[in-house]
Amino acid sequence: MNLFSDIRALVIDALAQMEQAGELPAGLDTAAVTVEPPRDPAHGDMATNAAMVLAKPAGKKPRDIAEALAARLATDPRITSAEVAGPGFLNLRLAAAEWQSVIRAALTEGADYGRSDMGKGRKVNVEFVSANPTGPMHVGHTRGAIFGDALASLLAFAGNDVTREYYINDGGAQVDVLARSAYERYREANGLDPEIAEGLYPGDYLIPVGEALKAKYGTSLIDKPESEWLVEIRDFATEAMMAMIREDLAMLGVEMNVYSSEKALYGTGRIEAAIDRLRSAGLIYRGTLEPPKGKLPEDWEAREQTLFRSTAHGDDVDRPIQKSDGAWTYFAPDIAYHWDKIDRGFDELIDVFGADHGGYVKRMNAAVAALSNGRVPLDIKLIQLVKLFKNGEPFKMSKRAGTFVTLRDVVEQAGADVTRFHMLTRKNDAALDFDFDKVLEQSKDNPVWYVQYASARVNSVLKKAAEMGVDTSDAALAGADLSRLDHSAELELARKVAEWPRIVEIAARAHEPHRIAFFLYDTASDLHSLWNRGNDETSLRFVQDGDPATTAAKIALARSVGVVISAGLGILGVTPAKEMR
Secondary structure, eight states, X not given: OOHXXXXXXXXXXXXXXXXXXXXXXXXXXXXXXXXXXXXXXXXXXXXXXXXXXXXXXXXXXXHHHXXXXXXXXXXXXXXXXXXXXXXXXXXXXXXHHHHHHHHHHHHHXXXXXXXXXXXXXXXXXXXOOOOOTTSOOBXXXXXXXXXXXXXXXXXXXXXXXXXXXXXXXXXXXXXXXHHHHHHHXXXXXXTOOOOOOTTSOOOGXXXXXXXXXXXXXXXXXXXXXXXXXXXXXXXXXXXHHHHHHHHHHHHHTOOOSEEEESGGGTTTTHHHHHHHHHHHTTOEEEEOOOOOSSSOOXXXXXXXXXXXXXXXXXXXXXXXXXXXXXXBOTHHHHHHHHHHHHHTTOSEEEEEEEGGGGGGXXXXXXXXHHHTTTOSOXXXXXXXXXXXXXXXXXXXXXXXXXXXOBHHXXXXXXXXXXXXXXXXXXXXXXXXXXXXXXXXXXXXXXXXXXXXXXXXXXXXXXXHHHHXXXXXXXXXXXXXXXXXXXXXXXXXXXXXXXXXXXXXXXXXXXXXXXXXXXXXHHHHHHHHHHHHHHHHOGGGOSSOTTOHHHHHHHHHHHHXXXXXXXXXXXXXXXXXXXXXX
16 A cells, blocks of 8 residues: 555546546646655645646646645545645645554555555666675675665565676786785795785785685695686685675675676677677777876877777767777776676666766766667666774774775674664765764664664564453454544654655665665654653553553554564665564
């Protein structure tokens, strides 16, 4: 059930009646008509912009349309008042029974309450993390992993067929550096002093890799020329790093559906096929780029290259895809990889990149637009930096990693649930502070604790009601006399439950899972507010001694809030608390 969609359907039906009666011209496009909560709750329960968006195409004053629409809506038993405001906004108040019906729907639908079919039939690929396989995941990867996983869950909850994908960057120079770094740890495992030169990876995480190489090769690779061991050690070390990354992701509860390899694109003709597709569209040519703006690098020289005419699809400059020596640029395999995703039949692509990839957005969007003839949209979400604090000081780097704070460091300190929730309390493109003391604090200022406390309170009141003989099963509570919920504070909490399906669709459409975290905090706040009012007003307490019928109705309200919190936390990948410890 989506009450906002139901009332919007009522508005659209009333507009159709107005067309039939000649009050509006036929054939008006109502796609932009919305029904949503008013900015000021004092104005009503819902508001519609119907008159404002239809006035111009209808050739009428918005207030005239609003007044005629209000007259029709006021005849429906679900609407207790329809008031025109300002130039033509229409504020609606709903009968209490409508909010009570939402509680019943949440209990009846259970975990499916709020699910949407807006994405039905759409295949969406969410590529995220895609960290270089050169070491453990750091805190920046952590935020990207959580965001991508929550976004995938949100889109699935909204009806999309979602694939979680990791693109292994195992085709570039960084994996050669990994091989050389692992070789030094292999030498160390054989009793030699490692030579960790500048540019190699210094972290202790490669020590076990060196020991594993010793177990496999003994001393047979010692003093051999690089050409004899580079490929073998590169493949061995890359697989070891990917095993470590999979373990890191598992600590967060992230499980990928697909792992794609950059290396697998080379020598298979797939890069050539993607470039040929662009060439057939007249988008590949030989040319010379303009010099970069600002101070020229000392080694810059004008030279003819193979270029992708990305400016034809919104980029600022055309992009090299093949070097003068015939080697592919790093952009070419990325083009091929996205062509592969398009070829697999996805209707929408989402890439989750670090903030340092901002310059990559336009060229990648241009490539996907060109490859799909504009059919497949690409949304690139940039993940801003995370600053870590503990005891009021910046959190120190991990010796094991060598140069950065790892995902494992964060999860071991704060726990997976706390880490996941807090990383989603800011929009992805906003910087985030992660203070270990504050995220573990038991106060209203700590969103994850506040929401989990609400979940625990719902469970505690269910337990107490059961002890006094109330049947607290969802089926029994759905049959309670919900007309007993008539206090404004109770109906306000029911309104929050009613908003859940709408929030899901808004967040999914915008690709913004942080909206779920915000909504859960607001919902928890309303529950705590009602709970605290019950300390002074006994009639607002969820358990009414000696009145099982009223208790059942109030417990139904609490349980419906629990349904929403559980579903929201599920999208965020957080386990709802049954009790606070």
